[in-house]
Amino acid sequence: MTKYPHLFQPIRIGNVEVPNRIVHEPTDISSSNADGSVSERDIYHHREIAKGGCGLVIVGATTPDSKTGRPTVTCLVADNDNYIPGLARLAAAMHQYGARCAVQLMHPGRQCAIPRHNTMSTNDVVLKLPWSAGHEIVYANAEEKGKEVRGMTTEEVLEMIELFAEAAWRVQQAGFDAVQLHAAHGYLISSFMSPYINRRNDRFGGSFENRMRFPLAIIKRIQDKCGRDFPILVRFSVDEWVPGGRDLEESKLVAQVFEQAGVAALDLSQCIQESPGAGFDPMQYPEGWTMYASEAIKPLVKIPVINSHTLRDPDYCERVLAEGKTDMVGLSRQILADPYWAAKVYLGKPEKIRKCISCLTGCWQESLMAKKEIACAVNPACGDLRFAEMRRTTNPLRVAIVGGGPAGLEAARIATVRGHKPTVFEKTGELGGAILGCCMVPDKDKMKWYADWLRNEIRDLGVEVRLGHAPTIEELKGYDVVLNATGAHSYVPQVHGHAERVIPFEEVIACPRVKCEWYPQGSNRKARHVGERVLVWGDHYAAADTVAFLAAIGKDVTIVTEKKEFGSTVEVIHMYVLRKRFQQTDAEALHSKPYKYPVKVIQNSTLYEIGEGKVVIQDRDFNRQTLEVDDIVTCHTRPNTALLDEMVAAGLRVINVGDAVRPRNLNAAVKEGALFGLSLDEHLLFNPNHAILNDLPLDVAVQLGIR
Ligand SMILES: Cc1cc2nc3c(=O)[nH]c(=O)nc-3n(C[C@H](O)[C@H](O)[C@H](O)COP(=O)(O)O)c2cc1C
Ligand code: SF4
Missing domain, CATH: 3.20.20.70 (Aldolase class I)
Known part of the structure; x- marks a missing residue:
């Protein structure tokens, strides 16, 4: 029944x-x-x-x-x-x-x-x-x-x-x-x-x-x-x-x-x-x-x-x-x-x-x-x-996947389904990567659906996962191939004054929900407290999410972006809804609480100087204005490439994917991870562009001596 x-x-x-x-x-x-x-x-x-x-x-x-x-x-x-x-x-x-x-x-x-x-x-x-x-x-x-x-x-x-x-x-x-x-x-x-x-x-x-x-x-x-x-x-x-x-x-x-x-x-x-x-x-x-x-x-x-x-x-x-x-x-x-x-x-x-x-x-x-x-x-x-032609391998490879975000997990999933033996190394205590930043953002709980689906699949497939572990080059040498899926991290662009006062966005939206089944045991992860007037410096999803979170908890938020239009790389209908909320209204058919303060957006500009309780903002025409703020949060991100550089120098066979190439979005990360899993070939040859040579025509495989 x-x-x-x-x-x-x-x-x-x-x-x-x-x-x-x-x-x-x-x-x-x-x-x-x-x-x-x-x-x-x-x-x-x-x-x-x-x-x-x-x-x-x-x-x-x-x-x-x-x-x-x-x-x-x-x-x-x-x-x-x-x-x-x-x-x-x-x-x-x-x-x-x-x-x-x-x-x-x-x-x-x-x-x-x-x-x-x-x-x-x-x-x-x-x-x-x-x-x-x-x-x-x-x-x-x-x-x-x-x-x-x-x-x-x-x-x-x-x-x-x-x-x-x-x-x-x-x-x-x-x-x-x-x-x-x-x-x-x-x-x-x-x-x-x-x-x-x-x-x-x-x-x-x-x-x-x-x-x-x-x-x-x-x-x-x-x-x-x-x-x-x-x-x-x-x-x-x-x-x-x-x-x-x-x-x-x-x-x-x-x-x-x-x-x-x-x-x-x-x-x-x-x-x-x-x-x-x-x-x-x-x-x-x-x-x-x-x-x-x-x-x-x-x-x-x-x-x-x-x-x-x-x-x-x-x-x-x-x-x-x-x-x-x-x-x-x-x-x-x-x-x-x-x-x-x-x-x-x-x-x-x-x-x-x-x-x-x-x-x-x-x-x-x-x-x-x-x-x-x-x-x-x-x-x-x-x-x-x-993907319709995905086949099981006849020669399982040992694959090290560094980074337990969406690119790494999807790579591990597809590789395992195909019969390979991946190990996922995640330096924090939890799988999910950048998706986890969405847990605190109002109305982005659907992102956790996907994180949970991936984490459950990884568990059900029996993928080896090493949490809280950043692998050394020596360890990685023991694998046939390495996937670098280390994602991106925030940084502070060049600025005069107190650059040390700038807070990384990751600390502001860190999820403190200890009751979540995935919360890392023994961890003391807490969101960083910020003052009432917050300046969010940067753009893209990191900034959009940080602003949505801060505005929803009643902070008085100002965005400063170098872009002509804030959020121009964020999916356009999400930005449409968010812009309405910035103005304290809601998009059609939604009935959420409007923010306490409207969100101010300063475009075509950057931070020139950070002082005590204030900042100087400069636009493209070198006009400056001073703003009083309690805290500054950076949402500028760049790829984590330190380990990648070391692996390349050590001569490891490595492929780089997701935000570790360039911070983009979920679609890019998942696709690149999946294609890595799909392209793993028992012979593991690389072409001169450092891409895995798979699906070789039979005659070429014979000419290269691998068949
Ligand atoms: C990529 C895409 C293509 C769509 N194409 C059509 C279409 O050809 N005809 C149509 O009536 N609606 C179209 N829609 C709207 C969907 O049918 C649907 O109404 C909307 O996505 C919301 O429902 P959902 O949550 O089930 O996707 C499209 C939506 C998307 C995202
Ligand atoms: S890309 Fe489209 S279909 Fe896929 S999860 Fe996002 S909204 Fe849904």
């Missing part, structure tokens, strides 16, 4: 029986071929998800007209019949594992990544949405002017209705079980429906009836072309979270109107891109914060309702289904982080789920925003076919 009877109960969407209640929400993985045809990565990615047991997989944004709108540079396209064979292979790959599947049709309208010019939407507007994949700035030093968008003519609107219907027919022809219309997040259909965005004065703008005309016309034409029994799902934003935007009351009507039009299921989402926090929930958003939406809408309709956003925990999902709060649970990023979520629950191993931590560094910042293919910070296999 399963502990999750509701999760694994079948449900009908139109005439399609879905084997369970778990939906993979549409997620544009921007991994198609340049022309938008289905790639091997698309197939690998979606096959994994179907294999992992989602009952319904909705393929992400697929454009019905690539000429006028692609949401990401390599999204899927369905605007021509020559896309049908690829789509058919995609559907077959999912059907093989019992999943039902749909394609989400989406025209990005004003938020398109392609074309860069002549962008069209409901009406003329100049748009600034720096967190959107269709953001205007492309070049490193470009100033954002705003993206010019023009209103569609009535003829173009009518033509677009046809293009949607034709694309739906191709989806049906390819063998998909259903089609979904993307009517959320400020993209084209959503912008027609939105009272906030739509400023048209023809029959497609103004009243509720007029704003609904475009989606209803598309639904009607799809029914004409595909038959009324081909299920159409609609995803729309219940709350737009902007003044004058659609709210729950209007969304109740929207739901009923769609049901009357013959829609087979409703997929509830949130936001338009003016309110990105609610749409692409960063870490601050708690599990199930959107449940109010389906609770209000489900009683008004008979068709199935899917709810989504920050659903991670199977027990929680089972509960909301059991309580009738939603008919199906929708998971987007959770399935990137662990495509086997459903299978692990079904097979009685829910504790093995690697939860999505809502960091957005892999899937958003380094993928869609950077115009690259999908990645996930905690799942290096996401979108990377090399």
Whole structure:
């Protein structure tokens, strides 16, 4: 008898029986071929998800007209019949594992990544949405002017209705079980429906009836072309979270109107891109914060309702289904982080789920925003076919891993799974590295989910761990290869006066929770006390986290950064939320306590001199100002390279990864650690670039005398 009877109960969407209640929400993985045809990565990615047991997989944004709108540079396209064979292979790959599947049709309208010019939407507007994949700035030093968008003519609107219907027919022809219309997040259909965005004065703008005309016309034409029994799902934003935007009351009507039009299921989402926090929930958003939406809408309709956003925990999902709060649970990023979520629950191993931590560094910042293919910070296999071919070694190597942070632990995990014998040396008393700095930062507790997952895996795999031990060169000589994953540390840049007064950020956010199961036994770790007025000097995640912690405990915080804009290297939606908090307000749908004082940000500047109780700050034009502060915390970081230099000098075979190369983010650290584990080869040859030579072609291996 399963502990999750509701999760694994079948449900009908139109005439399609879905084997369970778990939906993979549409997620544009921007991994198609340049022309938008289905790639091997698309197939690998979606096959994994179907294999992992989602009952319904909705393929992400697929454009019905690539000429006028692609949401990401390599999204899927369905605007021509020559896309049908690829789509058919995609559907077959999912059907093989019992999943039902749909394609989400989406025209990005004003938020398109392609074309860069002549962008069209409901009406003329100049748009600034720096967190959107269709953001205007492309070049490193470009100033954002705003993206010019023009209103569609009535003829173009009518033509677009046809293009949607034709694309739906191709989806049906390819063998998909259903089609979904993307009517959320400020993209084209959503912008027609939105009272906030739509400023048209023809029959497609103004009243509720007029704003609904475009989606209803598309639904009607799809029914004409595909038959009324081909299920159409609609995803729309219940709350737009902007003044004058659609709210729950209007969304109740929207739901009923769609049901009357013959829609087979409703997929509830949130936001338009003016309110990105609610749409692409960063870490601050708690599990199930959107449940109010389906609770209000489900009683008004008979068709199935899917709810989504920050659903991670199977027990929680089972509960909301059991309580009738939603008919199906929708998971987007959770399935990137662990495509086997459903299978692990079904097979009685829910504790093995690697939860999505809502960091957005892999899937958003380094993928869609950077115009690259999908990645996930905690799942290096996401979108990377090399991991699908991971094999056990025939010649286990002795591997020393110096540093027990995310890069080192992920390297140890993959190396062990492959049959190698790693030893992790961690000089402190606890595994986790830089992640542990997040324990004290408000709303970053999801980072600990990942630290705990890694630590549990390392324990379950029986990896040898030597805590509180910094290895000597002599010790390391006993290993076949060494991974230097020693991370980064703070330092004090050159400054006049009392540099010794500057406190490292690591001491300020050190976690003092002695009751934590991982707290190092016998340790006396305590956070360093700081005065009321604190100056945080530096940038990036170290500074953002330190500021969030200090401001939340009531300190009067000033940031000084050399950068043009504070936090420009931190994931953009997290910075959006943080900036709102700096001003003592909250992002949409959050209700945390505003800080006691607003956080002051001084950009393009550095510390010139540190005196007693005051500092002198100098900007790029050499203007100086004096500030009274009690304490100064440095968040400048640089790689720990001392041991690396010694190892290289001693002739050890060593690879350097993560922040020990350059302080970046979790995505980079985990990926580099994982790739090290993957590249370990029994022959352990290095090429002239100091990279491990693995996967040699057989003839080259014979020529080199190793086969
Ligand atoms: C990388 C990425 C791509 C996304 N692509 C789509 C998409 O194509 N269509 C869509 O409706 N929502 C898309 N979303 C939004 C998600 O479906 C989902 O609503 C959001 O991430 C919050 O839910 P989650 O916590 O389950 O991820 C995307 C989100 C991310 C992070
Ligand atoms: S990159 Fe972060 S937010 Fe995106 S799926 Fe992975 S863990 Fe989740």
